[in-house]
Amino acid sequence: MSTRLRIFPDLVQNPIDPRLYGSFIEHLGRAVYTGLYEPGHPTADPQGFRRDVIDLVRELNVPIVRYPGGNFVSAYDWEDGVGPRAQRPRRLDYAWGVTETNQFGTNEFMDWCKAANTAPMMAFNLGTRGLDDARRLVEYCNAPAGTKFGDLRKAHGYAAPHAVRTWCLGNEMDGPWQTGRKTADEYGRLANETANALRQFDPTLELIACGSSGPAMPAFAEWERVVLEHCYGQVDALSIHLYVCEAGYKSLADYLACPVVMENQMRDVLAACDFVKAKHRHKKTMMLSFDEWNVWDMARFGAKCERWAEAPPQLEQLYTFADALVVGGLLLALLRQSGRVRYACLAQLVNVIAPIMTAPGGGAWRQTIFHPFAQASRHGRGALLFTYLSGAPCTDTPAHGPSPDLEAVATRDGDHITIFILHRGQTAPADFTLGIEGAARWRVFEHQVLAAPDPRTTNGPGQTDGVAPRSMPTARFSAGNSLALALPPLSWHVLRLTPETTT
Numbered sequence: 341m342s343t344r345l346r347i348f349p350d351l352v353q354n355p356i357d358p359r360l361y362g363s364f365i366e367h368l369g370r371a372v373y374t375g376l377y378e379p380g381h382p383t384a385d386p387q388g389f390r391r392d393v394i395d396l397v398r399e400l401n402v403p404i405v406r407y408p409g410g411n412f413v414s415a416y417d418w419e420d421g422v423g424p425r426a427q428r429p430r431r432l433d434y435a436w437g438v439t440e441t442n443q444f445g446t447n448e449f450m451d452w453c454k455a456a457n458t459a460p461m462m463a464f465n466l467g468t469r470g471l472d473d474a475r476r477l478v479e480y481c482n483a484p485a486g487t488k489f490g491d492l493r494k495a496h497g498y499a500a501p502h503a504v505r506t507w508c509l510g511n512e513m514d515g516p517w518q519t520g521r522k523t524a525d526e527y528g529r530l531a532n533e534t535a536n537a538l539r540q541f542d543p544t545l546e547l548i549a550c551g552s553s554g555p556a557m558p559a560f561a562e563w564e565r566v567v568l569e570h571c572y573g574q575v576d577a578l579s580i581h582l583y584v585c586e587a588g589y590k591s592l593a594d595y596l597a598c599p600v601v602m603e604n605q606m607r608d609v610l611a612a613c614d615f616v617k618a619k620h621r622h623k624k625t626m627m628l629s630f631d632e633w634n635v636w637d638m639a640r641f642g643a644k645c646e647r648w649a650e651a652p653p654q655l656e657q658l659y660t661f662a663d664a665l666v667v668g669g670l671l672l673a674l675l676r677q678s679g680r681v682r683y684a685c686l687a688q689l690v691n692v693i694a695p696i697m698t699a700p701g702g703g704a705w706r707q708t709i710f711h712p713f714a715q716a717s718r719h720g721r722g723a724l725l726f727t728y729l730s731g732a733p734c735t736d737t738p739a740h741g742p743s744p745d746l747e748a749v750a751t752r753d754g755d756h757i758t759i760f761i762l763h764r765g766q767t768a769p770a771d772f773t774l775g776i777e778g779a780a781r782w783r784v785f786e787h788q789v790l791a792a793p794d795p796r797t798t799n800g801p802g803q804t805d806g807v808a809p810r811s812m813p814t815a816r817f818s819a820g821n822s823l824a825l826a827l828p829p830l831s832w833h834v835l836r837l838t839p840e841t842t843t
């Protein structure tokens with residue numbers, strides 16, 4: 341039986357915020373030091389930023405990058421990372437058990453964002469600090485010179501404000517691992533009061549409150565409800581985090597089907613948001629900020645290192661082809677929910693559970709997961725289209741029940757339609773038919789496939805022939821506007837369509 345995808349090119353479900361393709365840089369492991377920043381590296385620019393990494397970040401096309409944490413931010417004193425480098429203190433980072441040299445801080449991050457063609461999403465320390473510190477940091481970043489913190493920034497070499505729009509009110513404040521963890525009531529009040537103060541400085545700031553750290557947290561959904569009861573009127577979005585990994589499942593089929601967990605999580609958190617909206621008669625609809633998501637095997641790729649080492653390798657997960665398929669599935673879930681997800685950040689960007697890896701003094705390379713993310717980020721823009729998928733075979737997975745072997749999402753940006761298809765069936769090729777509704781004629785101008793001989797295939801330094809997209813011959817639509825494809829088992833496809841010209 342053939343799986344059939346009907347696409348409605350003129351029926352837009354919702355616009356897609358480009359910030360769905362954000363990422364995340366934390367002061368953790370080698371993300372910053374020997375990742376973004378390595379003075380003396382052969383590709384380093386005058387500020388010590390690795391150009392080879394910037395080139396790959398530009399290839400990923402990330403419109404926003406969250407910084408500086410993560411768990412790190414909850415005991416971070418931002419003043420340590422500004423001003424003359426020689427005077428910046430070395431500090432112990434309790435979150436990851438390492439020494440932070442502070443040679444890279446807020447101003448360097450702003451410069452790096454410009455070089456990488458992205459925008460900052462900054463996080464406040466609401467763990468060891470609070471409202472007053474948030475006020476000072478926001479003024480340091482955004483106030484004009486001629487004020488205390490504007491002048492301090494100017495004295496540090498930055499006369500013009502950085503104009504940071506998007507701010508996270510803390511990080512994972514429900515986590516027992518978080519420095520300065522709070523109860524939902526404590527945090528909700530703090531988020532509300534902090535947001536209220538910041539809005540007096542600038543009502544146009546975009547403020548994100550912390551949701552719970554994930555669906556496995558005992559107070560999941562209740563945390564969201566309580567926090568929003570306090571701060572719904574003051575914030576624009578609620579954060580949501582999820583990490584999945586193959587070791588968390590008993591079979592490959594279970595693992596490949598796990599993006600359903602992300603989709604259910606988004607639905608559940610939105611239910612909590614909408615409950616608070618209804619209860620308090622709010623007019624505004626709460627958006628989600630999925631500002632940490634990825635594959636992460638915490639047990640194998642943890643933070644273990646020599647105590648108080650400087651930028652040691654931590655969380656350096658080597659990704660497989662199966663992981664790339666799961667990242668593809670997670671992207672499809674995000675796209676399907678993009679009507680309510682304003683921001684999402686692949687966690688993280690460089691060296692730490694990352695699509696980009698570097699060798700100190702050496703090269704930079706793309707992990708398997710780089711590819712589906714780069715393709716979605718480049719082509720999954722514009723608007724989500726209505727589609728209808730029928731006839732997909734199902735695999736009975738012990739963890740998630742019946743799971744479709746095929747999933748597809750279509751987006752439209754001007755005259756270009758992009759179709760992302762994931763085939764997670766493991767045994768046979770799938771007969772797949774694409775049907776375009778309406779009278780207009782379309783042609784496929786690009787078909788890329790990501791496939792590998794073994795789901796455990798990985799990429800390595802300098803490897804260009806590992807897991808990477810390959811171009812396929814492009815099939816033609818029939819007179820009835822349909823097209824048949826045979827999709828190999830375990831494969832990810834990106835098809836790009838443009839209107840057929842009659843000439």
Ligand code: AHR
Binds near residue numbers: 511
């Ligand atoms: O991304 C790694 C860590 O995962 C982050 O610091 C934290 O927010 C989450 O628990």
